[in-house]
Amino acid sequence: MALYALGDLHLSFQADKPMDRFGRVWKHHERKIEKYVRQIVKPDDTLVLTGDHSWGRKLEECRSDLAFIEALPGRKILLRGNHDMFWEAKKTQRLNEEFAGRLFFLQNNFASYGEYALVGTKGYTFEGPFYLDRRGRVIGWDEKKEEQAKKLVDREMRRLRESFQMAREAGYRKFVMFLHYPPTSILEKTSPFTEIAEEYKVSAVVYSHCHGESRFGDSIRGIFHDIPYLLVSGDYLNFHPALVME
Numbered sequence: 011m012a013l014y015a016l017g018d019l020h021l022s023f024q025a026d027k028p029m030d031r032f033g034r035v036w037k038h039h040e041r042k043i044e045k046y047v048r049q050i051v052k053p054d055d056t057l058v059l060t061g062d063h064s065w066g067r068k069l070e071e072c073r074s075d076l077a078f079i080e081a082l083p084g085r086k087i088l089l090r091g092n093h094d095m096f097w098e099a100k101k102t103q104r105l106n107e108e109f110a111g112r113l114f115f116l117q118n119n120f121a122s123y124g125e126y127a128l129v130g131t132k133g134y135t136f137e138g139p140f141y142l143d144r145r146g147r148v149i150g151w152d153e154k155k156e157e158q159a160k161k162l163v164d165r166e167m168r169r170l171r172e173s174f175q176m177a178r179e180a181g182y183r184k185f186v187m188f189l190h191y192p193p194t195s196i197l198e199k200t201s202p203f204t205e206i207a208e209e210y211k212v213s214a215v216v217y218s219h220c221h222g223e224s225r226f227g228d229s230i231r232g233i234f235h236d237i238p239y240l241l242v243s244g245d246y247l248n249f250h251p252a253l254v255m256e
Protein backbone atom coordinates (compact mmCIF):
# COMPACT_ATOMS: atom_id res chain seq x y z
CA MET A 11 0.00 0.00 0.00
CA ALA A 12 1.43 3.37 -1.01
CA LEU A 13 0.27 6.97 -1.26
CA TYR A 14 0.91 8.83 -4.53
CA ALA A 15 0.05 12.29 -5.76
CA LEU A 16 -0.17 13.98 -9.14
CA GLY A 17 -1.73 17.32 -10.03
CA ASP A 18 -3.01 19.30 -12.95
CA LEU A 19 -4.12 16.62 -15.38
CA HIS A 20 -5.94 19.34 -17.37
CA LEU A 21 -7.98 16.79 -19.31
CA SER A 22 -10.18 17.83 -22.20
CA PHE A 23 -11.83 14.76 -23.66
CA GLN A 24 -15.00 16.83 -24.10
CA ALA A 25 -13.88 20.45 -23.95
CA ASP A 26 -12.08 21.81 -26.99
CA LYS A 27 -8.83 22.70 -25.28
CA PRO A 28 -5.75 21.17 -26.88
CA MET A 29 -2.83 21.39 -24.45
CA ASP A 30 -0.01 20.95 -27.02
CA ARG A 31 0.42 24.71 -27.36
CA PHE A 32 1.69 24.85 -23.76
CA GLY A 33 4.83 22.96 -24.76
CA ARG A 34 6.09 19.54 -25.75
CA VAL A 35 5.52 18.06 -22.32
CA TRP A 36 1.76 18.45 -22.93
CA LYS A 37 1.69 16.60 -26.25
CA HIS A 38 -0.69 13.65 -25.81
CA HIS A 39 -0.26 14.12 -22.09
CA GLU A 40 -3.36 12.02 -21.40
CA ARG A 41 -1.53 9.03 -22.91
CA LYS A 42 1.41 9.66 -20.57
CA ILE A 43 -0.91 9.92 -17.57
CA GLU A 44 -2.53 6.61 -18.46
CA LYS A 45 0.83 4.90 -19.12
CA TYR A 46 2.73 6.12 -16.06
CA VAL A 47 -0.12 5.87 -13.57
CA ARG A 48 -0.70 2.27 -14.69
CA GLN A 49 3.03 1.51 -14.37
CA ILE A 50 3.38 3.02 -10.91
CA VAL A 51 0.08 2.86 -9.01
CA LYS A 52 -1.20 -0.54 -7.88
CA PRO A 53 -4.86 -1.37 -7.17
CA ASP A 54 -4.44 -1.15 -3.38
CA ASP A 55 -2.59 2.20 -3.54
CA THR A 56 -4.10 5.66 -3.05
CA LEU A 57 -3.64 8.40 -5.64
CA VAL A 58 -4.44 11.99 -4.70
CA LEU A 59 -5.03 14.23 -7.73
CA THR A 60 -4.36 17.77 -6.59
CA GLY A 61 -6.75 19.73 -8.80
CA ASP A 62 -7.21 21.19 -12.28
CA HIS A 63 -8.64 17.89 -13.46
CA SER A 64 -10.81 19.02 -16.34
CA TRP A 65 -11.38 21.93 -18.70
CA GLY A 66 -15.12 21.25 -18.69
CA ARG A 67 -17.15 24.07 -17.15
CA LYS A 68 -20.08 21.97 -15.99
CA LEU A 69 -20.22 18.46 -14.63
CA GLU A 70 -21.82 17.25 -17.87
CA GLU A 71 -18.78 18.55 -19.78
CA CYS A 72 -16.41 16.66 -17.45
CA ARG A 73 -17.99 13.21 -17.61
CA SER A 74 -15.38 11.72 -19.96
CA ASP A 75 -12.50 13.25 -17.98
CA LEU A 76 -13.84 11.91 -14.69
CA ALA A 77 -14.46 8.50 -16.30
CA PHE A 78 -10.81 8.50 -17.46
CA ILE A 79 -9.67 9.23 -13.89
CA GLU A 80 -12.03 6.61 -12.52
CA ALA A 81 -10.52 3.96 -14.80
CA LEU A 82 -6.98 4.58 -13.46
CA PRO A 83 -5.71 2.07 -10.88
CA GLY A 84 -5.95 2.66 -7.12
CA ARG A 85 -8.25 4.66 -4.88
CA LYS A 86 -8.60 8.15 -6.38
CA ILE A 87 -9.01 11.22 -4.19
CA LEU A 88 -9.63 14.58 -5.91
CA LEU A 89 -8.83 18.07 -4.66
CA ARG A 90 -10.32 21.26 -6.16
CA GLY A 91 -8.15 23.30 -8.50
CA ASN A 92 -8.78 26.85 -9.71
CA HIS A 93 -9.94 25.47 -13.09
CA ASP A 94 -12.39 22.93 -11.69
CA MET A 95 -15.50 24.95 -12.49
CA PHE A 96 -17.68 21.84 -12.33
CA TRP A 97 -17.10 21.53 -8.58
CA GLU A 98 -18.70 24.07 -6.29
CA ALA A 99 -17.36 23.70 -2.77
CA LYS A 100 -20.90 23.59 -1.38
CA LYS A 101 -21.84 20.71 -3.66
CA THR A 102 -19.01 18.40 -2.57
CA GLN A 103 -21.38 16.19 -0.61
CA ARG A 104 -23.52 15.71 -3.71
CA LEU A 105 -20.47 14.71 -5.78
CA ASN A 106 -19.40 12.26 -3.10
CA GLU A 107 -22.84 10.66 -3.13
CA GLU A 108 -22.92 10.40 -6.91
CA PHE A 109 -19.39 8.98 -7.21
CA ALA A 110 -19.44 6.91 -4.00
CA GLY A 111 -17.01 3.98 -4.17
CA ARG A 112 -15.45 5.37 -7.38
CA LEU A 113 -13.99 8.84 -6.65
CA PHE A 114 -13.66 10.78 -3.40
CA PHE A 115 -13.85 14.59 -3.47
CA LEU A 116 -11.72 16.12 -0.70
CA GLN A 117 -13.25 19.37 0.55
CA ASN A 118 -14.46 20.19 4.08
CA ASN A 119 -13.91 16.52 4.92
CA PHE A 120 -10.91 14.16 5.09
CA ALA A 121 -9.90 10.73 3.85
CA SER A 122 -8.05 8.10 5.83
CA TYR A 123 -4.83 6.43 4.78
CA GLY A 124 -3.85 3.90 7.45
CA GLU A 125 -3.21 5.90 10.60
CA TYR A 126 -2.97 9.14 8.59
CA ALA A 127 -5.73 11.60 7.74
CA LEU A 128 -5.48 13.15 4.30
CA VAL A 129 -6.69 16.74 4.63
CA GLY A 130 -6.76 19.54 2.12
CA THR A 131 -8.28 22.41 0.26
CA LYS A 132 -7.59 24.46 -2.85
CA GLY A 133 -5.59 27.13 -0.99
CA TYR A 134 -4.78 30.47 -2.53
CA THR A 135 -1.57 32.12 -3.67
CA PHE A 136 -1.71 35.47 -5.38
CA GLU A 137 0.55 36.21 -8.27
CA GLY A 138 -0.11 39.90 -7.56
CA PRO A 139 -0.92 42.28 -5.78
CA PHE A 140 2.72 42.95 -6.48
CA TYR A 141 4.11 43.44 -9.96
CA LEU A 142 7.60 42.27 -10.69
CA ASP A 143 10.03 43.12 -13.43
CA ARG A 144 12.02 40.46 -15.28
CA ARG A 145 14.57 40.28 -12.51
CA GLY A 146 11.93 39.66 -9.87
CA ARG A 147 12.11 43.15 -8.38
CA VAL A 148 8.86 44.60 -7.04
CA ILE A 149 7.80 47.53 -9.18
CA GLY A 150 4.17 47.97 -8.15
CA TRP A 151 1.54 47.04 -5.58
CA ASP A 152 -2.26 46.78 -5.89
CA GLU A 153 -3.88 47.31 -2.50
CA LYS A 154 -7.37 46.30 -3.65
CA LYS A 155 -6.05 43.01 -4.98
CA GLU A 156 -4.16 42.50 -1.75
CA GLU A 157 -7.37 42.91 0.25
CA GLN A 158 -9.19 40.44 -2.01
CA ALA A 159 -6.30 37.97 -1.75
CA LYS A 160 -6.43 38.12 2.05
CA LYS A 161 -10.14 37.29 1.97
CA LEU A 162 -9.52 34.28 -0.27
CA VAL A 163 -6.68 33.05 1.96
CA ASP A 164 -8.94 33.42 5.03
CA ARG A 165 -11.74 31.45 3.36
CA GLU A 166 -9.40 28.67 2.30
CA MET A 167 -7.84 28.58 5.77
CA ARG A 168 -11.30 28.13 7.32
CA ARG A 169 -11.95 25.21 4.98
CA LEU A 170 -8.57 23.66 5.69
CA ARG A 171 -9.00 24.09 9.45
CA GLU A 172 -12.38 22.35 9.22
CA SER A 173 -10.75 19.43 7.42
CA PHE A 174 -8.07 19.14 10.14
CA GLN A 175 -10.61 19.45 12.96
CA MET A 176 -12.88 16.77 11.54
CA ALA A 177 -9.90 14.42 11.24
CA ARG A 178 -8.75 15.21 14.77
CA GLU A 179 -12.25 14.66 16.18
CA ALA A 180 -12.29 11.29 14.43
CA GLY A 181 -9.14 10.40 16.40
CA TYR A 182 -6.41 11.06 13.83
CA ARG A 183 -3.09 12.48 15.05
CA LYS A 184 -1.05 12.13 11.86
CA PHE A 185 -1.78 14.18 8.77
CA VAL A 186 -0.79 14.71 5.17
CA MET A 187 -1.86 18.12 3.87
CA PHE A 188 -2.84 18.74 0.23
CA LEU A 189 -3.23 22.09 -1.53
CA HIS A 190 -3.79 22.94 -5.16
CA TYR A 191 -2.04 26.31 -5.00
CA PRO A 192 1.52 26.52 -3.69
CA PRO A 193 1.71 27.16 0.07
CA THR A 194 3.57 30.48 -0.34
CA SER A 195 3.71 33.20 -2.98
CA ILE A 196 7.06 34.05 -4.53
CA LEU A 197 7.59 36.90 -2.07
CA GLU A 198 6.74 34.88 1.03
CA LYS A 199 8.91 32.61 3.18
CA THR A 200 5.98 31.52 5.33
CA SER A 201 2.19 31.84 5.10
CA PRO A 202 -0.93 30.78 7.04
CA PHE A 203 -0.66 27.48 5.12
CA THR A 204 2.89 26.74 6.30
CA GLU A 205 1.86 27.78 9.82
CA ILE A 206 -1.06 25.36 10.01
CA ALA A 207 1.17 22.60 8.56
CA GLU A 208 3.57 23.22 11.47
CA GLU A 209 0.76 23.53 14.03
CA TYR A 210 -0.52 20.06 13.10
CA LYS A 211 3.01 18.70 12.52
CA VAL A 212 1.95 17.27 9.19
CA SER A 213 4.05 14.53 7.63
CA ALA A 214 4.10 16.28 4.24
CA VAL A 215 2.60 19.17 2.29
CA VAL A 216 1.72 18.33 -1.32
CA TYR A 217 0.74 20.96 -3.90
CA SER A 218 0.72 21.63 -7.65
CA HIS A 219 -0.64 24.46 -9.89
CA CYS A 220 2.86 25.67 -10.95
CA HIS A 221 3.40 25.12 -14.67
CA GLY A 222 6.52 25.59 -16.77
CA GLU A 223 10.21 25.65 -15.84
CA SER A 224 10.09 29.27 -14.75
CA ARG A 225 7.33 28.63 -12.17
CA PHE A 226 8.45 25.36 -10.62
CA GLY A 227 10.55 27.22 -8.06
CA ASP A 228 7.78 29.62 -7.01
CA SER A 229 7.30 28.03 -3.59
CA ILE A 230 8.92 25.63 -1.13
CA ARG A 231 10.37 22.35 -2.37
CA GLY A 232 12.17 19.99 -0.03
CA ILE A 233 12.33 20.21 3.76
CA PHE A 234 11.23 23.43 5.47
CA HIS A 235 10.96 23.58 9.29
CA ASP A 236 11.19 19.75 9.35
CA ILE A 237 8.27 19.26 6.95
CA PRO A 238 8.74 17.90 3.41
CA TYR A 239 7.06 19.98 0.67
CA LEU A 240 6.34 18.22 -2.62
CA LEU A 241 5.46 19.88 -5.92
CA VAL A 242 3.44 17.40 -7.99
CA SER A 243 2.31 19.40 -11.05
CA GLY A 244 1.85 17.01 -13.95
CA ASP A 245 4.30 18.79 -16.27
CA TYR A 246 6.91 19.08 -13.47
CA LEU A 247 6.80 15.28 -13.04
CA ASN A 248 6.29 14.52 -16.74
CA PHE A 249 3.07 12.92 -15.47
CA HIS A 250 4.70 10.31 -13.22
CA PRO A 251 2.82 10.14 -9.91
CA ALA A 252 5.07 11.10 -6.97
CA LEU A 253 5.42 8.76 -4.01
CA VAL A 254 4.31 10.60 -0.84
CA MET A 255 4.66 7.67 1.57
CA GLU A 256 4.54 3.88 1.69
Ligand SMILES: [Fe+2]
Pocket residue numbers: 018020062091219220221
Ligand atom coordinates in the same frame (compact mmCIF):
# COMPACT_ATOMS: atom_id res chain seq x y z
FE1 LIG B 1 -3.04 23.84 -13.57
Ligand SMILES: [Fe+2]
Pocket residue numbers: 062091092093190219
Ligand atom coordinates in the same frame (compact mmCIF):
# COMPACT_ATOMS: atom_id res chain seq x y z
FE1 LIG C 1 -4.15 25.64 -11.06
